[in-house]
Structure formats: structure tokens, C-alpha cells
Amino acid sequence: MTSELLGSIMSRGFMSSQSHGKALIEMARSVIPPLTASRHKGQAGRTAVMGGCKEYTGAPYYAAISALKIGGDVSHVFCAKEAAPVIKSYSPELIVHPILDSSTAVSEISQEWLPRMHSMVIGPGLGRDSQLVNNVKGVLETAKEQELPLVIDADGVYMITHNPAIIRDYKRVILTPNVVEYARLFEAVLGCNPDSKDALDGAIELSKALGGVTIVKKGPEDIITDGTQGMIPNITLSVT
Ligand SMILES: NC(=O)C1=CN([C@@H]2O[C@H](COP(=O)(O)OP(=O)(O)OC[C@H]3O[C@@H](n4cnc5c(N)ncnc54)[C@H](O)[C@@H]3O)[C@@H](O)[C@H]2O)[C@@H](O)CC1
Numbered sequence: 154m155t156s157e158l159l160g161s162i163m164s165r166g167f168m169s170s171q172s173h174g175k176a177l178i179e180m181a182r183s184v185i186p187p188l189t190a191s192r193h194k195g196q197a198g199r200t201a202v203m204g205g206c207k208e209y210t211g212a213p214y215y216a217a218i219s220a221l222k223i224g225g226d227v228s229h230v231f232c233a234k235e236a237a238p239v240i241k242s243y244s245p246e247l248i249v250h251p252i253l254d255s256s257t258a259v260s261e262i263s264q265e266w267l268p269r270m271h272s273m274v275i276g277p278g279l280g281r282d283s284q285l286v287n288n289v290k291g292v293l294e295t296a297k298e299q300e301l302p303l304v305i306d307a308d309g310v311y312m313i314t315h316n317p318a319i320i321r322d323y324k325r326v327i328l329t330p331n332v333v334e335y336a337r338l339f340e341a342v343l344g345c346n347p348d349s350k351d352a353l354d355g356a357i358e359l360s361k362a363l364g365g366v367t368i369v370k371k372g373p374e375d376i377i378t379d380g381t382q383g384m385i386p387n388i389t390l391s392v393t
């Protein structure tokens with residue numbers, strides 16, 4: 154997905170904050186390019202997933218395969234060496250690089266692969282091994298230089314909790330914390346626990362403190378904010 158499409162989703166998402174799930178699904182559908190004979194593989198999106206270690210192989214698989222299932226053309230997974238054969242065995246559709254724990258990971262991924270990517274997901278099944286995390290931080294710096302849209306989830310959110318400066322003021326990032334990840338991030342950035350009574354205002358405040366990054370807080374009710382506006386999408390109505 155290009156950054157323009159991402160921007161389109163976000164702006165139209167906020168515009169439709171009063172509407173229901175059906176409108177959100179329509180909005181997402183409208184930015185998926187049609188299949189035509191003039192297009193070739195890759196034009197509908199090339200995604201890189203940074204995650205997958207000895208313990209966790211399912212999470213990066215689901216992130217990468219989901220990008221294909223919603224219309225993307227090519228999904229790469231950059232993971233630790235031990236995780237690669239396992240992730241490859243889940244699907245012949247994924248391109249799996251066993252290099253995220255290598256000493257040359259940052260230069261190899263940054264120079265050879267990032268210029269070809271349209272978006273990047275950081276964190277699913279990444280774990281907390283310092284070499285993996287440091288390599289991901291290095292790759293993230295290059296991704297920012299290239300203005301790549303980023304989604305940061307799971308252990309990626311943990312990484313940001315300990316280094317919020319890495320993404321502060323970078324507008325093309327979406328953080329997707331669950332309840333526990335959100336509470337940790339909130340405490341780290343704002344120095345107090347989130348108030349469940351003012352969940353929407355709290356999320357807006359957190360986004361603002363991070364320079365307007367987009368936050369999708371997951372929970373019984375999801376909250377989406379870019380620090381200027383917030384919405385609680387009602388997607389249950391869209392299922393039928
Ligand atoms: N098959 C896989 O590859 C899996 C990989 N995972 C990866 O494992 C890594 C660590 O994830 P963890 O989720 O263990 O993170 P943490 O080690 O930060 O643990 C978070 C804890 O919070 C709890 N929690 C979550 N939502 C909660 C809620 N609403 N209320 C109260 N408690 C709640 C969880 O049960 C968990 O014990 C991530 O990188 C993640 O992607 C896991 O998500 C599970 C599956």
C-alpha cells in the first residue's frame with residue numbers, strides 16, 4: 154500500500170467518524186486497486202514484516218499473509234535464521250529472509266530491500282533479544298528516511314515504549330497496542346496510568362505527546378487517533 158493510499162484511508166476514516174462499520178469497509182475497499190491487464194505483480198503493494206524469532210513464528214506469518222489476503226501483491230518476512238524454515242513451511246506465497254539476527258542485517262535490508270517496499274510492519278513475534286531489536290531499530294531509521302508507512306505492533310510497541318524518540322514526530326507510523334501494551338506505552342510517555350473513563354481523550358493526548366503518530370488502541374472498543382481527532386469505529390454492523 155502506498156503512503157498516498159494510507160493517507161487516504163486515514164483522512165477518510167476520520168471524516169466518517171460518525172458513520173458505522175459499513176462505511177469503513179467501503180472506504181477500505183475503495184483504496185484497493187482494481188485488477189486489470191495493464192498491471193503487474195507488485196503494483197498493488199509490497200510489504201515487509203520485521204519479526205519472527207526462535208519462539209514466535211505464527212505472528213509474523215499472520216501479519217504477512219494478511220497483507221496478501223487484503224489485496225497486497227508481495228509479502229516479505231525478515232526474521233531470525235531459526236524462524237525462517239518454519240515460516241516458509243506455512244506458505245509458499247511468502248518471501249522469507251533469514252537475516253534479521255545477522256551482523257549485516259541493517260545494511261543488507263536497508264540497501265537491498267527497503268527501496269523496493271511500500272510499507273513495513275514491525276514487531277509481530279520479534280521477541281526481545283537485544284541483537285534483533287537493535288537491528289530493527291537500524292532498519293527503522295532507514296525506513297523513516299525513505300518515508301515508508303509503518304505499522305508497529307506487539308514487541309515493536311514494547312521497543313517503542315523503551316525508546317519513544319525513535320518514532321516521535323514521524324507521521325507515517327501506526328501503533329497498534331493491545332490493552333497491556335497501551336498502558337505500558339502511556340506510562341512511559343505521559344508518566345501516569347491511562348484513565349479508563351476518558352479513554353478517547355487519553356489516546357489523543359498520547360498521540361499528541363508522540364508528535365501526532367496514529368494510534369489504534371485495541372480492546373473491547375478500538376480507538377483510532379492521530380492526535381487531532383479520535384474515533385471509536387463500530388465495525389460490528391459491517392459483518393453482515
Ligand atoms: N504464534 C505466535 O507467533 C505468537 C506470537 N506472539 C508474540 O509474542 C510476543 C509477546 O507477546 P505477549 O502478548 O506475550 O506480550 P507480553 O509479554 O507483553 O505480555 C502481555 C500480557 O498481557 C496479557 N494481556 C493481553 N491483553 C490483555 C487484556 N486486555 N487484559 C489483561 N491482560 C492482557 C497477555 O495475556 C500477556 O500475558 C509478541 O511479539 C507477539 O507478536 C503472541 O502474540 C502469541 C502468538
Ligand SMILES: Nc1ncnc2c1ncn2[C@@H]1O[C@H](COP(=O)(O)OP(=O)(O)OP(=O)(O)O)[C@@H](O)[C@H]1O
Binds near residue numbers: 307330372373
Ligand atoms: N475485550 C474484548 N472484547 C471484544 N473484542 C476485543 C476485546 N479485546 C480485544 N478485542 C478485539 O480483538 C482485537 C485484537 O485485540 P487484542 O487485545 O487481542 O490484541 P493483541 O493481543 O495485540 O492481539 P493480536 O496480536 O492477535 O492482534 C481488537 O482489535 C478487538 O477488535
